[in-house]
Amino acid sequence: MAEPAERKPRKDAARNRAAALAAADDLFARCESPESVTMADIAAAAGVGKATLFRAFGDRTGLIHALYKARLEPVGTAIEEGPPPLGPATPPLQRVPALLDAVLRFKLDNRHLALALEGAGGDSPYQADHYQRWHGMLQAILERIPGLTDSDFTAHALLAAVRADLVEHLAGQGGVPRERMREQLASFVAKVLDSRTSSGTSSG
Amino acid sequence: MAEPAERKPRKDAARNRAAALAAADDLFARCESPESVTMADIAAAAGVGKATLFRAFGDRTGLIHALYKARLEPVGTAIEEGPPPLGPATPPLQRVPALLDAVLRFKLDNRHLALALEGAGGDSPYQADHYQRWHGMLQAILERIPGLTDSDFTAHALLAAVRADLVEHLAGQGGVPRERMREQLASFVAKVLDSRTSSGTSSG
């Protein structure tokens, strides 16, 4: 009752929305810098007016979020309710690297999109729901590792290692091949998890 | 001879440049989001014309870089040729956490500026010289730690943990106090360094 909202959209509206997403997806994939893809470009490529974009998605970041969310859904559910090594049945010490590897692969597979999202506008990526989701999941898993402290910060720090622009820098300019990068990340995560987890907080 | 360039600048030019830097510094420190500080604002605050800014710094990112570089200089030299625990005389296992702590403190002390820089325009922060410098130093130190592999990636990953927007997120919205954050970072770095550094790179 509190939410009668959400009438089902009209047919043409749905079609236009889909066309916009497809066009945007395509443009972001092709173009070098996400900045170079303008809303007018997307509208033109989708064969709709600019206003249609803004009506459907609110603003530029809304569009990018919608795109990202669609791509992200499979990964999210795979982690939340899928089979091992990603799913909840996996013991934490294996699940953490699996999760980060999944995130890395996702960013490698969606480089331009991820870049567009994290570089979007100037509002911090840490506000975005998808980040909150990943961080929440990772932190929850970390918390189940005995002796590991500061799960909140640790989750942030680990996720920072797979930030889109870093991945792009390494894969793009750095020329680091995919598998090599996965190994390096795995090795790094292992270091964090393997260490004798007596908190070494040296005071001051 | 190959570089006759760099005539010494005219007096008023130097004065205006300094005024611009001071004004920009001030504005960035006051305003919430770096986005909200426009070039026109800076010009007005400095009492000069917009063209003077662009002549002196090339473009917006040039101005921010110049500001940042000035602030950064002391820290850079402290690491490169200062006394322990930052300077080169320090053994690697202590110098790495010292360096990262210095970076963290710097970002905490210059939050707005760092945010402005890393969020600047949309061009990756990994291209910037100051990042290259820090990464280079950190990697060089890491390389001197026996048994530690992938010093390049490790340096990136460690520096990612102190990225401006993460620091801002934790210190700002998260309300994490300064000392707490330093402890968490130290603990994280310790985990990376302390672990039995047999490279865990599982092949394939």
Added chain:
DNA sequence: CAAGAAGCGGACCCTCGGTCCGCATCGTAC
């Protein structure tokens, strides 16, 4: 002090995100 170089500044341009409003299209009731 004269002359030319160097710099100045604000009016101006362009791009781009975002909005407005008259018109077309859709869903529906008859």
Added chain:
DNA sequence: GTACGATGCGGACCGAGGGTCCGCTTCTTG
């Protein structure tokens, strides 16, 4: 099928901000 409101469409339009141009001022130098 048709008439009629509601919903959506689209391109002209707006405002803001980065960056440039050009006639004028100020510094430098002999």
